Amino acid sequence: MSSQPPHPTLLIPGPIEFDDAVLQSMSHYSESHVAPGFVSTFGDTLSLLRKLFQTTDPASQPFVISGSGTLGWDLVAANLVEPGEDVLVLTTGYFGDSFADALKVYGANVTQLKGAVGSKPQLPEIEKALKEKKYKMVTVTHVDTSTGVLSTLPDLSELVRRVSPETLLIVDGVCSVAGEEIEFDKWKLDGVVTASQKAIGCPAGLSISIFSGRAIKTLETRKAPVGSYFASMNKWIPIMRNYEAKKPSYFATPSPQLIHALNTALQLILAAGPLSERFAKHAEVSDKIKKAVAALGLKQVASDPSEQSHCMTAIYLPETIKATDVLPALAKRNVVFAGGIHKEIAPKYIRFGHMGVSVTDPKRGDIDTAIKALEEALTEHGYQKP
């Protein structure tokens, strides 16, 4: 039985429901950030991240830094691009736009390719852009939390490597890591930035990322000074390497409690079986949800099935029903969904996050409860399914 008190089931696209063991790790007694026990835990956590990202290349460098997922954009923008350099941002919603904003703050010259709302820039269009200009970097939002649009990475990576092999490929994996498959080495990615509170299943407060040896080399050979102090990779790289080598090190005080919780979350993920099974489970549950949404006569914001995330579903409401009606009706049934945040369509849709324990532990019944609650909430507001 859960040690958590009864509470509404949180099914937004992050934060998600957390395992009891993860929450217990959050209340770990106080330790020095340079004590051997904690140094070992932090070091192990970095090594576990390598497994989660499926990288065995020793040149890859994981980072865990106190902050929000947003901090990952600063890491990329302040360290891997120099002022005036060109970046191609593939945008599938709110978060692609924001990544572009972050890049501009640090002086990047940003070109955005935007899919229509609920769609993504297509490969031929990307190929054309890559042939027109030499880009230092391409960024892509793996799953845009505002739309649920999934950008597939292997084909994109193949394209970038073929047409513009020197260009770095950076993935915003905030709403995908640990829910959607990512093979960092095999797919030749140069960076993935994410956060703790989504499919990884650890409370918010950690910026988590991994960068390739090629990306680190880019940092090492840059001419302009790094544009941030707290987000300076030059400051953090020795710290991360020392922790992973089980040596104490200091730049800024990490959060021992959050690191313990992340360690627990990663151990649970990796002990549960091959990662491929975890991703398959997320896909299976997502398919079931999408089928149920269709059976209710509702459309998704991500219109093409091949572009639909397995971590969340953004659902257009019937025209007669407002998000401000359906969300409270869900809450009455102890289910928490999120409202829309894509500027152009915000009031017209809701977001259902399905990641982590709500997906992997069927005994919880979270998904079935949520589907039933959605149907009831719509019915309560006069909707009749077709």
Added chain:
Amino acid sequence: MSSQPPHPTLLIPGPIEFDDAVLQSMSHYSESHVAPGFVSTFGDTLSLLRKLFQTTDPASQPFVISGSGTLGWDLVAANLVEPGEDVLVLTTGYFGDSFADALKVYGANVTQLKGAVGSKPQLPEIEKALKEKKYKMVTVTHVDTSTGVLSTLPDLSELVRRVSPETLLIVDGVCSVAGEEIEFDKWKLDGVVTASQKAIGCPAGLSISIFSGRAIKTLETRKAPVGSYFASMNKWIPIMRNYEAKKPSYFATPSPQLIHALNTALQLILAAGPLSERFAKHAEVSDKIKKAVAALGLKQVASDPSEQSHCMTAIYLPETIKATDVLPALAKRNVVFAGGIHKEIAPKYIRFGHMGVSVTDPKRGDIDTAIKALEEALTEHGYQKP
């Protein structure tokens, strides 16, 4: 009785020992960052911070952002100074040097006034500097965690306002807030940056700060764009104002668990009686520790009693004994002190942090245990007190 398992008593200058209730708040069940319950908790937390900083001026703006204390420097450097503007950094140790580095990253033209090791720049010297050049900002480390040197603020503020009234006065209060008195309004401060894990008594992971209406005005009238994305006050101000008005708002996902813990920590501090009593207690315990250190025949890094912090004591070791001997000898006795980090004297001293529950709850016996352990550890290594 404590709900925490037996563990070594952490008496470093942060993180500190935490109250059971604070650690229990860390394992709060998952909530949406925009749900009414959490929005209310976050809003209350910001209001409680106003009380901790002793400000009633509605123009003052508190911030709580996921990050380390270090992030506070980026907040100051990226928002309140424009490239090429002059900043006078008053340095009393490692952290003053680092603050200067952070300011330079964002383009400030930094002049440092440094005290000799264990001392601080004196007022006449500061007055001279302020008369030689118009500074946009003066920064001061209230307590430098590397040396335990205390910089008194009222006299400094009076000087700056008299000689250079337009100059902003910014305080690094990482190792002082909630342990040393700070009267934000009365002392006419323009900013205090701190972190959760020191005298406030909440696990690490939050950058906490407050800025005056004058500082916010400086931001609003700046000509150069803000130099950071994640540390952009322009992004955070509407979020903090909305949360405090109990309205949901989003820029980057906060950590509900850490905010709950901070709320609990602040409630405990403010419910315990007038803040003046808390500060008096920290001073009383600090005096006792310093007396014991002197009785052991040991000297402090901060040589002048008027420049000694009440939150920590940096203690020079006898010449015959190394920190790498005494720290393990303390650890054997379940007491954790920190080693030195001031470059010029690092191996020669140790640091004893005395903040929060270890000070305010005498039933714990932490301080007496630590003093006894220190004496035993020195004796074990052949030291004979005079």
